[in-house]
Structures are given as structure tokens and as C-alpha cells.
Amino acid sequence: xxxxxxxxxxxxxxxxxxxxxxxxxxxxxxxxxxxxxxxxxxxxxxxxxxxxxxxxxxxxxxxxxxxxxxxxxxxxxxxxxxxxxxxxxxxxxxxxxxxxxxxxxxxxxxxxxxxxxxxxxxxxxxxxxxxxxxxxxxxxxxxxxxxxxxxxxxxxxxxxxxxxxxxxxxxxxxxxxxxxxxxxxxxxxxxxxxxxxxxxxxxxxxxxxxxxxxxxxxxxxxxxxxxxxxxxxxxxxxxxxxxxxxxxxxxxxxxxxxxxxxxxxxxxxxxxxxxxxxxxxxxxxxxxxxxxxxxxxxxxxxxxxxxxxxxxxxxxxxxxxxxxxxxxxxxxxxxxxxxxxxxxxxxxxxxxxxxxxxxxxxxxxxxxxxxxxxxxxxxxxxxxxxxxxxxxxxxxxxxxxxxxxxxxxxxxxxxxxxxxxxxxxxxxxxxxxxxxxxxxxxxxxxxxxxxxxxxxxxxxxxxxxxxxxxxxxxxxxxxxxxxxxxxxxxxxxxxxxxxxxxxxxxxxxxxxxxxxxxxxxxxxxxxxxxxx
Numbered sequence: 337x338x339x340x341x342x343x344x345x346x347x348x349x350x351x352x353x354x355x356x357x358x359x360x361x362x363x364x365x366x367x368x369x370x371x372x373x374x375x376x377x378x379x380x381x382x383x384x385x386x387x388x389x390x391x392x393x394x395x396x397x398x399x400x401x402x403x404x405x406x407x408x409x410x411x412x413x414x415x416x417x418x419x420x421x422x423x424x425x426x427x428x429x430x431x432x433x434x435x436x437x438x439x440x441x442x443x444x445x446x447x448x449x450x451x452x453x454x455x456x457x458x459x460x461x462x463x464x465x466x467x468x469x470x471x472x473x474x475x476x477x478x479x480x481x482x483x484x485x486x487x488x489x490x491x492x493x494x495x496x497x498x499x500x501x502x503x504x505x506x507x508x509x510x511x512x513x514x515x516x517x518x519x520x521x522x523x524x525x526x527x528x529x530x531x532x533x534x535x536x537x538x539x540x541x542x543x544x545x546x547x548x549x550x551x552x553x554x555x556x557x558x559x560x561x562x563x564x565x566x567x568x569x570x571x572x573x574x575x576x577x578x579x580x581x582x583x584x585x586x587x588x589x590x591x592x593x594x595x596x597x598x599x600x601x602x603x604x605x606x607x608x609x610x611x612x613x614x615x616x617x618x619x620x621x622x623x624x625x626x627x628x629x630x631x632x633x634x635x636x637x638x639x640x641x642x643x644x645x646x647x648x649x650x651x652x653x654x655x656x657x658x659x660x661x662x663x664x665x666x667x668x669x670x671x672x673x674x675x676x677x678x679x680x681x682x683x684x685x686x687x688x689x690x691x692x693x694x695x696x697x698x699x700x701x702x703x704x705x706x707x708x709x710x711x712x713x714x715x716x717x718x719x720x721x722x723x724x725x726x727x728x729x730x731x732x733x734x735x736x737x738x739x740x741x742x743x744x745x746x747x748x749x750x751x752x753x754x755x756x757x758x759x760x761x762x763x764x765x766x767x768x769x770x771x772x773x774x775x776x777x778x779x780x781x782x783x784x785x786x787x788x789x790x791x792x793x794x795x796x797x798x799x800x801x802x803x804x805x806x807x808x809x810x811x812x813x814x815x816x817x818x819x820x821x822x823x824x825x826x827x828x829x830x831x832x833x834x835x836x837x838x839x840x841x842x843x844x845x846x847x848x849x850x851x852x853x854x855x856x857x858x859x860x861x862x863x864x865x866x867x868x
Contacts, residue, residue: 591681
């Protein structure tokens with residue numbers, strides 16, 4: 337520290353000169369970091385978008401994040417949690433880069449050490465990913481080397497020509513005006529170059545790996561087992577009530593991917609192996625040749641709070657998952673199906689539940705279209721009765737028949753319940769919290785779901801009055817949500833409304849409030865409205 341203070345202070349430059357030096361150091365570090373990111377993006381054109389330094393570090397951060405913090409991020413940032421993570425990583429990188437630049441103007445090696453350390457973090461993060469290869473280290477390594485070169489160039493341009501004195505002597509503290517001009521010109525060139533390289537690399541990479549065109553070319557065959565026509569009256573005509581089918585664009589997305597997996601249907605394969613007599617490997621064309629089933633199903637995330645948005649209902653088309661497993665010959669003693677995604681995510685489902693007659697699918701279409709990329713294209717798994725973390729593997733490429741004793745899936749390793757049974761839930765869509773209403777007839781409406789069990793009853797309570805039965809809309813099937821309405825004669829004042837639902841067994845959802853971790857939220861949704 338003494339050497340740093342001595343080298344920095346020298347002849348105690350004036351406050352203005354010191355401020356200029358600090359600003360130049362910060363700019364030097366920021367530009368070196370920009371070079372690292374731009375070059376890393378360029379190298380990732382060849383190694384894959386997820387190997388780029390920011391994304392590699394981000395994915396590692398997601399995997400290391402405690403479950404409680406993950407739930408906090410989803411609760412407070414929703415589907416923008418990944419954007420917030422990227423912003424946080426960039427902020428951390430910026431802070432380190434600014435410090436590296438300031439130190440580099442004291443001694444180049446001081447700043448270089450920080451750049452090397454951050455590059456090493458990027459390498460470690462990249463190669464720690466389940467789907468990574470050794471090439472994933474290259475963007476961080478080459479980006480780090482480029483950052484060191486940029487740091488050296490900027491430091492030299494700031495200092496000007498080398499002084500005629502031994503290298504070991506204290507570096508000069510005064511920078512002539514010509515040196516400052518040279519530094520600014522150099523900094524401008526580095527900034528422009530890194531921006532051009534980064535923007536161009538991102539554009540090329542996104543086009544190279546984008547499978548949107550391949551998805552658009554997919555033609556889903558007519559299902560051999562079409563879904564029955566929807567009964568009349570499944571969706572009450574109430575403004576603000578969720579549509580019966582959630583559009584693909586509005587369907588929630590909660591996963592760990594900062595970069596969406598881009599899986600070409602031409603290269604996609606599914607392997608069924610483990611405790612089976614006849615391991616199977618299918619290509620996408622083989623999957624489309626299977627007898628396809630069309631089935632309506634509600635999917636919900638374990639992170640969904642009471643009354644939350646992470647639930648959706650869609651019409652799916654896919655191959656029968658039980659039929660595929662039986663064709664492989666499941667062996668006695670197996671009790672878990674581990675599904676693995678193209679991104680390395682693993683999801684564990686009780687095998688008996690997959691084979692007990694429910695409509696478990698290897699889905700290829702959603703609401704009449706090939707699966708959107710964000711929802712698992714080319715194929716995903718769906719098993720009614722379980723939260724997504726225990727049944728709905730997107731971008732699925734591997735099905736391992738095994739036991740719970742032998743293997744734990746990704747979220748179970750992080751403390752979530754081993755069996756992710758979906759709880760009975762209900763939600764008020766209309767009116768909205770703190771709505772201002774007119775006295776008189778008011779329609780309260782919402783949804784309730786208990787997949788694989790179905791909804792038998794919904795009740796609404798106003799203030800502390802007795803629970804009243806709501807009117808249930810027609811039921812599609814036990815695997816979809818059921819919509820409901822309640823006619824309320826609203827009186828002036830402030831009122832609380834809450835809802836509860838019972839599944840087909842007659843059991844109402846538990847009233848005790850619990851957060852999503854570790855087995856799904858519970859409790860009644862309650863809201864306050866004001867009636868004039």
C-alpha cells in the first residue's frame with residue numbers, strides 16, 4: 337500500500353490534476369472491460385452464446401443462488417429477474433474495471449492482476465455449466481488477453497513517451513497536454529472498436545444460432561387423438577377475467593436460462609435409458625410419427641405466490657409419454673423419471689404418476705403452433721398434477737429411468753420438495769386490488785385449479801361474513817383451471833374479498849399462509865376494494 341500511495345501521490349498533484357487522473361483511470365478500466373466483453377462475444381460466435389463471459393458468469397450465479405434469494409427475485413422482479421441479474425453482473429464488472437483502470441495508472445501490473453482475476457472467474461463459470469465443453473473457456477480467456485492489451489495501450493497513451501530514466505524509478509506524475517490528447521484519441525478509437533465488434537458479434541451470433549426459421553418450417557401432424565370440443569360456458573363473459581386459453585405470448589416463463597436454448601429439430605434427439613430393457617433414441621421426425629394426443633392442461637410454477645401470475649392454460653399436442661416409456665420396458669424398482677434439458681437442467685417426476693393413466697405428454701405444439709422457443713421447442717415434458725419444476729422439462733433431450741435414492745434433480749438439490757405435487761389454488765381476477773366500485777351488483781370472477789384432480793367448488797367471503805358458493809363455469813377436464821363468478825351486492829364502504837377452492841375430493845385449499853419455498857405457496861387470496 338505504501339508503494340501505491342507513493343507512486344500515486346508523487347509530488348502531490350493539485351486537486352484538479354488528481355481528479356483528471358482518477359477520471360482517466362476509470363475510463364481506462366471501463367474501456368478495457370468493454371474490450372473484454374466485445375471480444376468475448378466475438379469468440380462466442382464459434383463456441384455458443386452461453387459461453388460469452390457475462391452470460392457464463394450469470395448462469396453460474398443462478399446455479400449458486402440460494403433458493404430463498406431466487407424466490408425473492410421472482411417475487412419482486414417477476415420475469416425480469418434475469419435482466420436484473422445481468423444488470424447486477426455488469427455493475428459488478430464495471431466496479432472492478434474502474435478500480436483496475438485507476439490502479440493501472442499507478443502500476444500497470446496492479447490493474448492487470450484484477451483483469452486476470454476476473455477473466456479467471458469467467459473461465460471457471462463457463463466450464464462449470466453442465467452442457468459446457470473446454471471451448472467455453474475461450475471467450476473469457478481471449479477476452480481477458482484483449483482487455484490486458486487494451487489496458488496497456490491506454491495506460492501508455494496516457495503517460496506519453498517513456499522518460500529517459502530507469503524503469504524502476506517512480507513513474508512521472510504530470511501528463512502534458514499532448515499526452516492527454518493522445519489518450520483521448522486512443523480511448524475514442526478503443527470505444528468505437530469495441531462497440532462495433534460487440535454489436536456485430538451479437539448480431540451474427542443471434543442469427544447463427546436462431547432456430548426461428550426451423551421452427552416456422554415445422555408442420556405438426558393432425559393429432560390421432562384430438563381433444564374434445566370445449567363445453568359451452570367454460571369462459572364467463574366478464575371483462576378482465578383471464579381468457580380460458582392463455583396465448584403463447586402471454587404464457588408465463590420462469591427458468592434459469594439467460595440465453596434461450598436454440599435447439600434445431602434436425603439435430604434434436606431424445607434418449608430414453610436407465611432402468612429399461614430397451615433403450616430408445618428418437619429424432620424429431622420420429623417423434624412426429626408417434627400417435628399424437630391433443631390435451632388441454634394448466635401449468636403452474638412452484639414460485640407462484642398466492643394469487644400470482646405464474647400459471648397458464650393451453651391446448652397441447654404431443655406423444656404419449658407413458659407409451660414411450662412402456663415401449664422401452666420399464667424395470668421393476670424404478671420410481672423416478674429424470675428429464676434433462678438441452679441446457680443441463682434436470683427435473684424429477686414420480687414414475688408411478690407418469691404411468692398411472694393421466695395424460696402425460698412429450699409435447700411438440702402449444703395452442704395450435706409448434707412450441708415457442710421460450711416454452712421448450714422442439715419438445716417438452718408435461719405431467720398433470722405437479723408444479724413445473726417437477727414435471728414440465730423444456731427443451732428435453734434425455735429421459736433417465738432411475739430411483740429417488742440414486743439421483744436428485746436440480747431443484748431438489750436446492751431444497752425444494754422431492755415430490756412437487758401441485759396444490760389446489762384459486763385467484764381473483766376481477767375486481768383488481770384497491771379498485772373503486774359503485775354500490776350495487778358487482779361480479780367477482782377468477783380461476784381455480786388442481787390439475788389431475790379437478791375443481792369441485794369455489795367459495796367467496798366478503799369481510800367476515802359466511803362463505804358463499806360461487807358459480808362454477810363448465811369444466812373442460814380435470815387438468816385445466818376452472819373459471820368462476822360470484823354476484824355480490826356491494827354496499828358503500830371498504831371491503832375485503834377472499835376466495836378458496838376445493839378439489840374433486842372435497843378438500844379445500846389450506847388457509848395457512850406459506851411462501852412458495854419449498855413446496856408451493858398456500859393460503860387464500862385476499863384483496864381490498866372501495867365501494868362508493
